[in-house]
Amino acid sequence: ATETLTPSPLEPDPDAIAEIARLLAEAERPVLVLGSDVWMDRAEEVARSFAEEYRLPVILNGQGRGILPAGHELLVTRARGTAFSQADLVIVVGTPVDFRLGYGWFGGKDGAPLAKVVHLADAASQLTTHMDPAGAAAGDLSLVFWVLGTACAEAGVSPKAYAPWLAKLAEAASYAVAGDAGLLASDSDPIHPMRIYGELNKLLADDAVVIGDGGDFVSYAGKYIETKRPGNWLDPGPYGCLGTGLGYAIAARLARPSSQVVLLLGDGAAGFSLMDVDTLVRHRLPVVMICGNNGIWGLEKHPMQMLYGYDVAAELQPQCRYDQVVTALGGGGEFVTDPSEIGPALRRAFDSGVPYMVNIATDPSIAYPRNTTGI
Incomplete structure (x- = not known):
């Protein structure tokens, strides 16, 4: 047969x-x-x-x-x-x-x-x-x-x-890059979130691991942070499971002990798991945390306003001092309201050798420009 x-x-x-x-x-x-x-x-x-x-x-x-x-x-x-x-x-x-x-x-x-x-x-x-x-x-x-x-x-x-x-x-692509240059260097007050990425891109090493945990703030990262090696980008995934960032950061620091590890947090996401900074501190795991702090659930507030003309349950505490939570747990941190101070603050964070939060107050009126709400 x-x-x-x-x-x-x-x-x-x-x-x-x-x-x-x-x-x-x-x-x-x-x-x-x-x-x-x-x-x-x-x-x-x-x-x-x-x-x-x-x-x-x-x-x-x-x-x-x-x-x-x-x-x-x-x-x-x-x-x-x-x-x-x-x-x-x-x-x-x-x-x-x-x-x-x-x-x-x-x-x-x-x-x-x-x-x-x-x-x-x-x-x-x-x-x-x-x-x-x-x-x-x-x-x-x-x-x-x-x-x-x-x-x-x-x-x-x-x-x-x-x-x-x-x-x-x-x-x-070249036209888009040229068109974005102004906002990536924006001196607007309150701070435009794109300015943060304009400064961060100058400091990222080729092997940097970048972790996104947030809504609108991380959407900007997805567009403007282009990693140089595969596997060096982590985010909440298609279901938007906020709060994953600190766990990812702990694992990334252990897996890549010599690489920069950067955690990008929306202020809403920070509320889910910021106490895990205690783990970073106890195990001496330096991670740079950048909080885009606009005092709202931006990914919910702006679409509700667009669709219905009003929003509900979309407010957070304005300019909440998440950096002080990190310092209370034994890490480092600072609060930034001046766009010219973003770059120096990030350099201090990378040089600190400890878990460090750069908490940046951003403009709550700015919505990430979407073509779809996913509905």
């Missing part, structure tokens, strides 16, 4: 991969989205090689940030709006096609058809079910990229075909 061999569940379906390669060969404006599972599957190097071989514009998501370092010519995260609205093919790898990716609605700008969507995951159970993608495959993500690279060569995918599209996105 002839023995029938069942493919390993780690191996992607070759027919599905061939179809995805065909879609790439037909595309003129593709975008490759690399998410957390690419890093967690240890597929970051082969993913980067695939993108570079076929000259694909890349947008990074979650812990996929850093697979292409800040400044890489294929990294078009700062042109995200243009990329997603004008793409004709979006390949999403290692992340759910959820609200962070518009539930898979790409393209369609100026009467153009919606983009085709491909979803690649490390397990069939992780493939999207709320939509019917043009292509999908599951398997070990390193194998997926290796097999897809071979299939693209066989399908005649030409990197040169995407050059005009890549140039357009690079121009859009």
Whole structure:
């Protein structure tokens, strides 16, 4: 009798991969989205090689940030709006096609058809079910990229075909960077939250671990902090589980004893777990904590005002001295209200060698500019 061999569940379906390669060969404006599972599957190097071989514009998501370092010519995260609205093919790898990716609605700008969507995951159970993608495959993500690279060569995918599209996105990204320069250096009083990131970016080392725990304040971080290595960004995830930051910081400091560890806290998030600074102090784990303190639940207050014209249960104590909580627990800290003092305060925090809170009063009237509320 002839023995029938069942493919390993780690191996992607070759027919599905061939179809995805065909879609790439037909595309003129593709975008490759690399998410957390690419890093967690240890597929970051082969993913980067695939993108570079076929000259694909890349947008990074979650812990996929850093697979292409800040400044890489294929990294078009700062042109995200243009990329997603004008793409004709979006390949999403290692992340759910959820609200962070518009539930898979790409393209369609100026009467153009919606983009085709491909979803690649490390397990069939992780493939999207709320939509019917043009292509999908599951398997070990390193194998997926290796097999897809071979299939693209066989399908005649030409990197040169995407050059005009890549140039357009690079121009859009440069335009966005130039447009944001003013606010990243803003001297406004009260402090604009973007000024904090303008100062922080000057001080972050290549191996810095950046942790976001908050709403609007961390949304700015997601846009303006571009990590240089994969796995060096942590946040509350798609369900927005506030309060994870201190636990992440403790683990990051233990796992990366020689790296900068920076915890970005909204003032709402600080209220969930700030007492865990005691653990940092007792175990001598230096972490720089930056609190964007606007005295409100910004991610709730501003959408309620936009949708209903009023808000409820969205107020916090104005200019609460979270830094004094940290100093009471044995760490260091200070309160900043002058934008010119942000940089010096951050340098003192990094030089302190102790758990240190830079508590920065920011303007509560400023809402993070969203295209969707996720509803």
